[in-house]
Amino acid sequence: MESKRQQKFAGVLQEELATLFQREGAEYLPDTLVTITKVRVSPDLAVAKVYLSFLSTNNTGLSIATVNSHAGEIRYKLGARIRHQVRVVPSLTFFLDDTNTYVEHMDKIFDKISKERKEQGKEEEEETTED
Template sequence: MQEGKRQKQVGALLMEELSSIFQRLGLSMIDGGLVSLTAVKVTPDLLEARVYLSIFHAKDTAAVMKKVEDRGWEIKRELADRVKHQLRRIPILTYYNDDTLEHADKMEELFRKIKAEKPPDSDSAGAGSDQ
């Protein structure tokens, strides 16, 4: 189901505010890894928000997610102070690990390996046989 206009507006507002909250609380760098918000998806009733976090170069992503969830009350309290005039109710925040960056990195590594294993003459031999 496609997101409505209000869902997108609230999601963008939450993403902007949460990004600055994460930076202020020092949650953008945990255990030597970079934590960034990739998306915030809001339910149609605007009561729940899924916050997708990209964790890059962290030793243990589960530990990073645990640290973020442990400070969830602090994040929500600050978020409430910032958006209390724009939203009637502050949505329940649920955090998810967005591993698309990791997946893309693994795919790039596989492509590099395939390219390294492929003999360089195979392209020129195929082109010469057409003539």
């Protein structure tokens, strides 16, 4: 459970990182839209886990690796933006947010269940009309 302080700080980081990626994200990932979906901060506010979602990319693993390789540079730019709001700029680790993939997978499962129920319902109707 995150404290209010952690949640507030995570919100500031998410907002500033989103602005940073919007303005300068093309340096790291050209022709790719990066979305900051979630930020989790450690209790001492020294470590931030940043979850990213990518649009217009075929290889998300490579995209995450690229962003992580530039984590120091991104941290420096973030520090320049939030230096008056925080004492310590947290170290950043970027992760792939696979929520969209999970949602698509669950949608497929629900569609399959729905089709099976419809087919089962039709079979039961046919059995009752034959009797």
